[in-house]
Amino acid sequence: MGTNALCALCNVRQGSIVVSETPIILVIEDEDAIQAIVEDALAEGGFEIAAVKTGEEAVTLLKGGEMPYQCLVTDVNLLGRLDGWEVARAAREIDPHFPVVYMTGGAADKWPVLGVPNSILLQKPFAPAQVVAAVSQLLNAGSQQTGPA
Numbered sequence: 237m238g239t240n241a242l243c244a245l246c247n248v249r250q251g252s253i254v255v256s257e258t259p260i261i262l263v264i265e266d267e268d269a270i271q272a273i274v275e276d277a278l279a280e281g282g283f284e285i286a287a288v289k290t291g292e293e294a295v296t297l298l299k300g301g302e303m304p305y306q307c308l309v310t311d312v313n314l315l316g317r318l319d320g321w322e323v324a325r326a327a328r329e330i331d332p333h334f335p336v337v338y339m340t341g342g343a344a345d346k347w348p349v350l351g352v353p354n355s356i357l358l359q360k361p362f363a364p365a366q367v368v369a370a371v372s373q374l375l376n377a378g379s380q381q382t383g384p385a
Contacts, residue, residue, distance in 0.1 A: 277364035291318025312340040321350040335374035
């Protein structure tokens with residue numbers, strides 16, 4: 237396990253580092269093959285995954301608060317009414333600093349306008365390790381600036 241993945245397993249609370257449970261990543265992808273690749277990569281990177289296929293399912297889970305999701309990895313174009321941009325905004329309404337990684341094959345040009353601040357966009361096709369690196373970077377970054385301003 238790399239240094240980034242190890243650090244992603246820690247939470248900083250009141251000035252001390254407390255090792256917590258495995259971070260749970262909410263993945264939204266409607267293409268089974270891509271979802272499987274992302275899930276496998278994140279699992280190998282030391283993360284627990286909860287996967288859904290629609291934005292509506294994701295928002296329901298995020299608002300339900302039953303699981304302590306620590307990052308959102310979402311396709312931009314999803315089945316259903318909500319797209320990835322809207323799901324990310326809903327996540328940020330719950331937690332203004334919620335880490336967001338977008339995946340897209342054709343909507344990268346819309347990221348500066350529709351993407352939430354301090355997010356990462358992965359252009360499809362991407363290497364599986366890139367999603368692990370993106371999630372680790374956001375979990376470790378805290379308040380560091382990334383993504384569209």
